[in-house]
Amino acid sequence: MPLAIAIAGPGGPEVLKAVDLPATEPGPGQARIRQSISGVNFVDIYVRSGLYPLQPGHNVLGFEGAGIIEALGADVGDLKVGDRVAYIGHPIGSYAExxxxPVSRLVKLPDGVSxxxxxxxxxxxxxxxxxxxKTxxxxxxxxxLVHAGxxxxxxxxxxxxxxxxxxxxxxxxxxxxxxxxYEAGADAVLLHTSGDWVEETRRIADGRGAHLAVxxxxxxxxxxxxxxxxxxxxVASLGQVAGPIPPIKIEELTAPRVIGLSRPSVLAYANDPELYRQGAMALMAALQAGLVNPIGAEYELKDAARAHADLEAGRTTASVILTM
Structure with a gap:
């Protein structure tokens, strides 16, 4: 029976447990995928720890993955068995063989993109x-300006x-x-543990500061x-690996700063059919053109708890994956 990694409730990496997950027949507008890979991301840690709630009926973690279609229901457009596909978004559950x-979630992979x-x-x-x-x-x-460069x-x-x-x-x-x-292309790299990185950022960026901070x-x-x-x-606030964010007063954004603060969500972005289609097409084109996304660490599916522990402790760089 296919393997999956699930949680019964929130907690540390130790709550991740291997379970048998029966394969289900796809209904109308659905596809069954034999997965080869799942991404491991901080949003998975937020769900595992209880910061983000589990969806009812979904206790297998993971929001992105890729594999090969092995079965299709009716009304699936031009997809066929054997197509290579990738996806991101709800429903949760990519830590599974x-x-x-839903086929609306699937992105067919072009030649040259593994x-x-x-x-x-x-x-x-x-x-x-x-x-x-968009932001x-x-x-x-x-x-x-991008942190964790x-x-x-x-x-x-x-x-x-x-x-x-x-x-x-x-x-x-x-x-x-x-x-x-620097290898990724940064023009300047600063230690965010130093006491003067803010001043240095402003000095380097024309003496005024960054246009966008991530x-x-x-x-x-x-x-x-x-x-x-x-x-x-x-400023785009995307996560909180360092812990909860203290409240920000609106006065901190007004004159003389007059800056914007956004909390964008890629899962909400991916739930918009047109944004998802446009974004996925642009991303596939960029990957075909040579966009590099190095994989810094890979683990077998059964070792998902170790992957979480290493990611949480800052022992990884670049992307982290689980292989099936």
Whole structure:
């Protein structure tokens, strides 16, 4: 019987348990996929820990994956058995060898894009597109500040921003990770543990600060990030791996700062059919054109708890995957 990784309730990595998950026959508008890969993302940790609630009836984690269609229901358009596909979004459940999904969620993979790459890029790739094109449409020569520049999302934001012609300041947590951020294309890399990174960001970015800041760290970092953005710029708060974010007073965003603060959600973005279609097509085209999304760590499906522990502890860089 196919294997899956489920939780009975919130907690640490130890609550992740291997279970048998019977394969289900796809109904109208559905496809059953034999998966080869699942991405592991911080949003999975938020669900596992209880920060984000589980959907009723769904206790298998994971929002993105890729594989091959092995069965189809009726009314599935031009999809066929044997097609390679990837996806992101609800319903949760990509930590599984086999799963059944609505075909509206599936993205057919073009030639030259592997399941391995697509299945580890959908969530972060669409997140990067969302913040660079929807949250704040970045233009050539504008400055983007991205935290955790050596991480999977940080590297994709950097590469896609550089493709637009923007300039990127990345922050990292250690000197050892600086080279990774530079390799991704960052124009400058700063330690966010240093006491002067905000001032340095403003100095480098024309003495005024970044046009867009992408903060997936959270905690007390967000209030510092606000100070690194120029007037009429934007801060995109994407997560809180450093812990809960203290309340932000509206006065902190008004004159003389006059900046915007957004809390965009890639899952909400992917739930919009047109945005999902456009974003997925653009991402596949970028991957075909050579967009690099390195995989920093891979684990067998049964070792999902170790993957969570390593990601949570900051022992990984780039994308983290589970293989089937």
């Amino acid at each position: 086999v799963r059944t999904l 399941e391995r790459v697509a299945g580890s890029t959908m969530l972060r790739g669409l997140t990067a597109q969302m913040v660079l094109q 704040y449409p970045v233009k050539a020569d504008e400055w983007v 050596a991480g999977g999302l940080g590297q994709l934001v950097t590469r896609l921003a550089k493709g637009i012609g923007a300039k990127v300041i990345a922050t990292v947590g250690s000197e050892a990770k600086a080279g990774i951020a 903060d997936g760290i959270g905690g007390t970092m967000l209030s510092q990030t606000l100070a690194a953005v120029r007037p009429f710029g934007m």
